Amino acid sequence: MxxxxxxxxxxxxxxxxxxxxxxxxxxxxxxxxxxxxxxxxxxxxxxxENKDHLLLTLYVEVKREMSRAILDSLDDDLDIRDAFRFMWENLYAYYLAYPDHFVFAEQFCNAPIADAVEEEEAKGFFAPFTHLIERGQKEGILKQVPMELLVAFAFHPLTQLAKQHVKEGIAMDDDGLEAAFSCAWDAVAAPEA
Amino acid sequence: MxxxxxxxxxxxxxxxxxxxxxxxxxxxxxxxxxxxxxxxxxxxxxxxENKDHLLLTLYVEVKREMSRAILDSLDDDLDIRDAFRFMWENLYAYYLAYPDHFVFAEQFCNAPIADAVEEEEAKGFFAPFTHLIERGQKEGILKQVPMELLVAFAFHPLTQLAKQHVKEGIAMDDDGLEAAFSCAWDAVAAPEA
Amino acid sequence: MxxxxxxxxxxxxxxxxxxxxxxxxxxxxxxxxxxxxxxxxxxxxxxxENKDHLLLTLYVEVKREMSRAILDSLDDDLDIRDAFRFMWENLYAYYLAYPDHFVFAEQFCNAPIADAVEEEEAKGFFAPFTHLIERGQKEGILKQVPMELLVAFAFHPLTQLAKQHVKEGIAMDDDGLEAAFSCAWDAVAAPEA
Amino acid sequence: MxxxxxxxxxxxxxxxxxxxxxxxxxxxxxxxxxxxxxxxxxxxxxxxENKDHLLLTLYVEVKREMSRAILDSLDDDLDIRDAFRFMWENLYAYYLAYPDHFVFAEQFCNAPIADAVEEEEAKGFFAPFTHLIERGQKEGILKQVPMELLVAFAFHPLTQLAKQHVKEGIAMDDDGLEAAFSCAWDAVAAPEA
DNA sequence: AATGAATGAGTGTTCATTCAT
DNA sequence: TATGAATGAACACTCATTCAT
Structure with missing residues (x-):
């Protein structure tokens, strides 16, 4: 055998x-x-087992690798803004390094078949990120708004930018990243006293 | 005949x-x-003509209706923030009113077939919005960063939120909308002097 | 169209x-x-609709044609033995004339798929025959035993003989038929007083 | 090894x-x-060797077991009618005891693949039965008709009855068996002088 | 304009069988 | 001997599209 x-x-x-x-x-x-x-x-x-199972497996594995790339090396002692920025840059780097992972995930998660993924399975990979947000809110550094808002503003514009950049074959330089991050941070950060 | x-x-x-x-x-x-x-x-x-043509047509018409709903009643005399907020609320209302338009558009635009859409055709619908941004930057009210950044932060988190809300069958109340808008505005607004 | x-x-x-x-x-x-x-x-x-439906249809239609060939021209005024013999000869003639109908039916009805046939649908074609048997029993000409016994002895040996003859490419002559029928009749007929 | x-x-x-x-x-x-x-x-x-060989082997072995159950204990000294009855009851008992053997055999022998069985191989198992018939004809107890007729009437109605009974999960009692046997015997027995 | 019939190419999946261990 | 991996061919069925009316 x-x-x-x-x-x-x-x-x-x-x-x-x-x-x-x-x-x-x-x-x-x-x-x-x-x-x-x-x-x-x-x-x-x-x-x-079958086609659906193959696609679902692929999606879960891609998501797992994404979360690993972004979160595995996250240091809990970093202050919120630095941790935030660390992830942000990791994520954009990941998109550029593995554009196919990212393009696939975007197509897949918008198709109805994605409903079959154990919601929590995919979400679970990003638990460290949600913990970070909770800490940031407790410390009064992040806005006191529902978590889903902060996630949406922290992640999604970047995803959208990456999608365009991957499609157009371009990438942001350091200044671009800096500018983008400042938008993101302003979106989630509590207004200063 | x-x-x-x-x-x-x-x-x-x-x-x-x-x-x-x-x-x-x-x-x-x-x-x-x-x-x-x-x-x-x-x-x-x-x-x-054929299946692709049907799908492409559907996409373009959906996008046209979206832009109409959001932008048609936009008043050029509004100040930037109010105009911005007007669109923002129109957009979220549209998502809730026509979730199928929106769900379809999200699935479609992430599939490779969408590449066949005349890029400018779909984008063109949103020209009034880009004009608004340009005006905001000239007036020093919006951040002096590439337009695509402002678009990404203005639109995409809302889309993501709507996607979740449609799927979960919930909707933001006025407070939620207010909070979400404040995130968005902070993202794009120039820091006050 | x-x-x-x-x-x-x-x-x-x-x-x-x-x-x-x-x-x-x-x-x-x-x-x-x-x-x-x-x-x-x-x-x-x-x-x-699908393969099963095709096969089931085929079976039902073959059974219908069989019953037509055997029973349609049956004359209710015939005495029992003559009616019985009429059918018997019609049936054997049918087997020889349409061996493929018969070979198919035998294979099909022994496969589990045949369970899907509305039992009564196929059986119904042979109602005139069961009526004949009932009449024969009432008149005291046929044995007073369960109907299924009489059916089994009246039909099944002939079917078996036909199966062999079809396979071997031979056929009974008049004497053979006469002999076979006498066996069948002795099986079902009430013993004479 | x-x-x-x-x-x-x-x-x-x-x-x-x-x-x-x-x-x-x-x-x-x-x-x-x-x-x-x-x-x-x-x-x-x-x-x-392959699938066909497996199926053919299965068929031959089932047939062998059937003939063993029916004929092995057959006593040559019994008179014809008793021997006949002995087999008849053995056969029905076998059908009830091993319905799956019997159901399989019926399906298989009606499929074209069965043509590959050495005709004589399967038939050979039932040689004692044909000898019995020959003896019965010599003694003038059985009808002087071709052997295949007597076999058809002796075996086949019973098989048909068993098929129904197995499918419907019922069985004949002693009276039913008696009645069935009397049909069979009348079919094959020479008319009394 | 509108239709259901018709189709060759394709779908996801299973087949009988053999391979490599 | 015994196995699960591996496969090209076949399976039942559906596809996007065109035909004939």
Whole structure:
């Protein structure tokens, strides 16, 4: 008996992501994924129960890697603003380094199939971030508004910028990042006394 | 030869939107659209060249309606902050009133097929908004940063919030809106002297 | 709009029967049926909901034709033995004339899929026969035993004989039929006083 | 090198029979058989050359067991009628005791694949029965008609009854059996002088 | 303009079988 | 012997689109 081939599993996941980004979810078929991954269509079903399961797995793994890249090296002793900035820059760097992860995640999470992801599963990866916000609010540094607002302003404009930059093949320089961060920080920071 | 039936055209477009929101782009076929719209598959091809054309048309029309709802009643004489707030509230109201337009647009614009939309076509609808920003920067009221930054912070967090609220079936009350707007305004407004 | 083509429907049903008799239920696929019928696989689904529905329809129609051939010309005024013999000979003649109907029915009714046939639907075709038996019992000509016994002895040996004869390409002559019928009649007839 | 495991072979054959009776020949695949038998698909090929060989083997073994149950204890000294009755009751008892053997055999022998069984192989098991008939004809107790007729009337109605009873989960009592046997015997017995 | 019939190419998935261990 | 991995071909069925009316 041959052992399962981890590289084959990775090849399948990666082929799926590449095709979804190129052709779209709607035109990415199992046989195209198989061809791109260099395996037989039947082989995919050894590693994944069915197409939905494959896509869902891909999404969760991408999200996990994202959170790792952004949060793993987060230092709890940093003051709020520095921690915030650290994540912000990590995130933008991640988008530029793995644009396909990011493009895929954006397409996937807006499709109804994404509803099948255990909400908490994906969200859980970002727990350290929510803790940071709570700390910031307790310390009076962040605005006393619902958490979802702060998350929306902290993350989403950056995502949108990255989407444009990835599509146009450009990137912000240090000044651009600085300017963008100042917008983000002003959005979430409590007005100074 | 009867003239083309405008209500039939609308029925087709609407059926497509409903199905795409329910089943996803990937599982929305021409025959399902036909069945949902109460017409024959062949009839769709009288109104639209092919599937892509139908989807693209739908997207452009949705975007046009969005911009109309938000910008048509914009008064050029309003001061920047009031104009800004006017649009902001119009936009959130639109999301709540036509969640399917909005959910569709989000799914569609993240799929590669959206690349086929004349970039400027969709953007053009929002020209009044960019003029507003330019005026705000000239007047020193908005931050002197690239326009795309201001757009990203002005629009995108709200979109994200609306997406959550639509999915969870909730809505912000006046206080919530006030808080959210203050975040947005702080993000884009020039720091006071 | 083209009208549905009845000959196409017949061609599909007949192709299915031929292939099932040749290759067996297990090796008869929709694409083989399509090829044999000279239509596209997709066309089959215009006439039949799915494979099971196609097979079930085929079975019911074959049973209907069988009962028509055997019972339609049955004369209620005949005495029991003559009526019985009339049907018996009609049935054997039918088997020889339409061996494929018969071979198909035998294979199909022994497969679990046959459980899906409305029991009464197929049985109903043979109501005239059960009425005949009841009359024969009332007149004291047939044995006073459960109806299912009489049916089993009246029909099933003949079916078995026909199965062998069809397979071996032979047929009973008049003497053979006479002998066979005398066995059948002795089985069901009440012992003479 | 371990010796082949007889229980494993039995498990495979039994799994095949169970699945064929449940799902039908058409939906019984090698991997389903493997799963049901608790072995790997590859293992089946150690015991059987291929799928056809497995099915054919199963059929022959079932037929062998049937003939054993019915004929092994047959006493040549019994008079014809008693011997006949002995087998008749043994056969019905067997059907009730091993309905799955019987249901399988009926499905299988009506499928074209059964043509591959050495005709004589299966028939051979029932040689004692044909000898009995020959003796009965010589003694003038059975009708002087072709043997196949007597076999058809002796066996087939009973099979048909058993099929119904197995499906409906009922069984004949002693009176029912008596009545059924009297039909069978009248069918095959020579008319009394 | 409008339709249901028709289709070849494609879908996601399972098949019988073999491979490598 | 026994296995799970692996596969190309096939499966039932649907696709986007065109045809004939």
């Amino acid at each position: 041959r052992p399962k081939d981890e590289t084959k599993r990775e090849a399948i996941l990666n082929a799926a992501m590449v095709l979804i980004n190129t052709l779209g979810l709607a035109h990415t078929s199992m046989s195209k994924i198989a061809r791109e991954a260099g395996v037989s269509p039947a082989t995919i079903y050894i590693y994944f | 009867r003239p083309k039936d405008e209500t039939k055209r609308e029925a087709i477009l609407n059926a497509a939107m409903v199905l795409i929101n329910t089943l996803g782009l990937a599982h929305t076929s021409m025959s399902k659209i036909a069945r949902e719209a109460g017409v024959s598959p062949a009839t769709i091809y009288i109104y639209f | 083209r009208p549905k083509d009845e000959t196409k429907r017949e061609a599909i049903l007949n192709a299915a029967m031929v292939l099932i008799n040749t290759l067996g239920l297990a090796h008869t696929s929709m694409s083989k049926i399509a090829r044999e019928a000279g239509v596209s696989p997709a066309t089959i689904y215009i006439y039949f | 371990r010796p082949k495991d007889e229980t494993k072979r039995e498990a495979i054959l039994n799994a095949a029979m169970v699945l064929i009776n449940t799902l039908g020949l058409a939906h019984t695949s090698m991997s389903k058989i493997a799963r049901e038998a608790g072995v790997s698909p590859a293992t089946i090929y150690i015991y059987f």
